[in-house]
Amino acid sequence: MAINQEVLDEMLLPYPDKVKKNRTKHIVRKNPEEGCQQIEANTRTVPGIISQRGCCYAGCKGVVIGPIKDMITITHGPVGCAYYSWGTRRNKARADDITPPEHIYGAMCFVTDMQEPDIVFGGEKKLAKMIDEVVEMFHPRAINVCATCPIGLIGDDLGAVTKKASEKHGIPVLAYNCEGYKGVSQSAGHHIANNVLMENVIGSGDAEKNPSEFVVNLLGEYNIGGDSWEIERILNDIGYRVQGVLTGDSSVEEMKNMHIANLNLVMCHRSINYIAEMMEEKYGIPWLKINFIGVEAIKKSLRDIAQVTGDETFIRKTEEVIAREEARVLPVIEHFRKICTGKTAFAFVGGSRSHHYQYLLRDLGMEVVVAGYEFAHRDDYEGRQVIPTIKTDADSKNIPELDIKPDPELYKEAHEHLNITKEKFDEICSRVPLGNYEGMYPDMNGGTLMIDDCNHYEAEQLVKDLKPDLFFAGVRDKYIAQKMGVPAKQLHSYDYSGPYAGFNGAMNFARDVANAMTTPAWKFITPPWEKESENTGDTNA
Numbered sequence: 001m002a003i004n005q006e007v008l009d010e011m012l013l014p015y016p017d018k019v020k021k022n023r024t025k026h027i028v029r030k031n032p033e034e035g036c037q038q039i040e041a042n043t044r045t046v047p048g049i050i051s052q053r054g055c056c057y058a059g060c061k062g063v064v065i066g067p068i069k070d071m072i073t074i075t076h077g078p079v080g081c082a083y084y085s086w087g088t089r090r091n092k093a094r095a096d097d098i099t100p101p102e103h104i105y106g107a108m109c110f111v112t113d114m115q116e117p118d119i120v121f122g123g124e125k126k127l128a129k130m131i132d133e134v135v136e137m138f139h140p141r142a143i144n145v146c147a148t149c150p151i152g153l154i155g156d157d158l159g160a161v162t163k164k165a166s167e168k169h170g171i172p173v174l175a176y177n178c179e180g181y182k183g184v185s186q187s188a189g190h191h192i193a194n195n196v197l198m199e200n201v202i203g204s205g206d207a208e209k210n211p212s213e214f215v216v217n218l219l220g221e222y223n224i225g226g227d228s229w230e231i232e233r234i235l236n237d238i239g240y241r242v243q244g245v246l247t248g249d250s251s252v253e254e255m256k257n258m259h260i261a262n263l264n265l266v267m268c269h270r271s272i273n274y275i276a277e278m279m280e281e282k283y284g285i286p287w288l289k290i291n292f293i294g295v296e297a298i299k300k301s302l303r304d305i306a307q308v309t310g311d312e313t314f315i316r317k318t319e320e321v322i323a324r325e326e327a328r329v330l331p332v333i334e335h336f337r338k339i340c341t342g343k344t345a346f347a348f349v350g351g352s353r354s355h356h357y358q359y360l361l362r363d364l365g366m367e368v369v370v371a372g373y374e375f376a377h378r379d380d381y382e383g384r385q386v387i388p389t390i391k392t393d394a395d396s397k398n399i400p401e402l403d404i405k406p407d408p409e410l411y412k413e414a415h416e417h418l419n420i421t422k423e424k425f426d427e428i429c430s431r432v433p434l435g436n437y438e439g440m441y442p443d444m445n446g447g448t449l450m451i452d453d454c455n456h457y458e459a460e461q462l463v464k465d466l467k468p469d470l471f472f473a474g475v476r477d478k479y480i481a482q483k484m485g486v487p488a489k490q491l492h493s494y495d496y497s498g499p500y501a502g503f504n505g506a507m508n509f510a511r512d513v514a515n516a517m518t519t520p521a522w523k524f525i526t527p528p529w530e531k532e533s534e535n536t537g538d539t540n541a
């Protein structure tokens with residue numbers, strides 16, 4: 001489905017000139033003739049526009065730090081910041097691998113509850129007292145303290161308080177200066193969390209490598225609706241050992257020893273690429289982009305991993321697991337595919353899912369006609385190639401060499417691809433050995449639309465004009481679509497369903513999507529554009 005320029009012109013029409021100029025740069029209609037078109041991303045939202053973005057604190061506390069199950073995370077700030085980031089993300093955790101099992105805190109909410117006098121006179125004493133109380137009551141093995149906007153404004157010294165508390169109680173107490181206003185979105189918070197974890201937790205354990213096993217870490221996977229459990233099931237079946245997941249269902253013990261891995265698998269590049277790169281630099285662990293959303297994508301990811309190991313046993317086992325799982329899930333998916341084929345969808349999600357879910361929707365015969373990220377950077381849209389290079393230094397000499405040697409020229413070109421011709425771009429894409437040249441742009445069809453930081457008004461206009469069969473987004477924009485008679489599903493929390501990753505996830509997703517579109521409820525909703533027509537007496541609408 002190609003989208004006309006008129007639809008865009010109409011959408012941009014009510015904007016003042018300055019806003020129109022700004023928003024135009026964030027909207028790209030794909031024209032394959034033009035090579036890789038540039039999109040503006042990771043810049044400040046126009047004030048006054050109803051954005052779907054979150055803040056720096058949300059990215060740090062809510063996204064990366066929140067799922068660590070055996071650390072207590074204290075929000076230093078007003079109760080609202082803690083309350084609205086409490087238990088909303090559905091990052092599941094098990095208690096059975098933690099001793100004692102009551103030492104998991106994901107279901108609890110800790111906050112210093114800053115009041116007016118604390119803002120006036122400072123909140124450091126209150127924070128120190130709260131850490132003392134938390135240690136006395138819960139005896140946690142580590143504590144995180146996340147700052148909210150007012151903390152930075154009044155100048156509380158988080159680092160000094162946590163350092164003192166750490167010495168006093170003999171446990172790590174980590175400070176995250178992730179005041180909400182920092183950066184332009186939650187993306188800044190991911191970076192802050194990555195830095196603190198890397199400096200203080202990862203690599204601090206004393207586990208040793210066992211040459212007889214191939215160890216992987218799963219990075220950028222947060223176990224929403226049980227996703228990482230399903231991915232781990234598949235990886236374990238093939239014979240890999242998963243040392244740690246960042247940070248879905250993760251624990252401090254696991255994270256401390258993540259440096260012994262042979263390979264890092266990166267699911268959500270946006271939120272964790274910093275750690276992947278730092279671990280490569282510090283410990284020589286290569287990393288590979290993977291995507292476990294959609295049967296074809298899973299197959300490709302598993303084969304890529306096997307290729308990196310260069311091990312015949314893994315290669316054979318991978319094919320066995322794929323064959324076994326496909327035989328089980330494809331007939332189920334096929335049943336729902338009949339309902340879904342030919343349907344169109346919009347996808348507006350954070351910083352990786354709008355792209356990852358395109359594969360799963362394609363498995364179902366659906367086309368994503370409008371896609372956008374809330375806070376991704378340009379490399380997430382346009383693709384960024386990373387070729388894992390297995391080092392042969394003393395630390396990793398037990399790992400076989402890659403079959404396909406990375407081509408330094410290709411690596412260089414990939415980073416420069418934004419300024420090259422379409423021919424060169426296509427040539428690079430076809431030469432990428434491990435299929436990890438990922439990004440929204442390369443995967444979309446000509447004539448479809450990419451929108452960065454799509455706002456409430458734009459989403460509404462596009463639904464009205466293009467009438468998609470399904471609208472994928474978050475809780476903020478889900479109901480815009482539903483009130484217009486278009487079924488909507490949350491791709492952040494999965495609307496209490498899941499997992500959607502892995503082979504089982506693909507079955508769940510197919511079922512949920514087919515159900516969403518076939519429920520008779522939508523027949524009872526008159527969309528606003530039809531009501532407008534009724535008012536004007538236009539009976540042709």
Ligand code: CFM
Binds near residue numbers: 063224268350351491
């Ligand atoms: Fe990564 Fe995420 Fe996402 Fe993200 Fe998020 Fe999320 Fe997301 Mo919601 S870490 S970028 S900040 S995949 S919480 S698990 S669903 S916006 S697309």
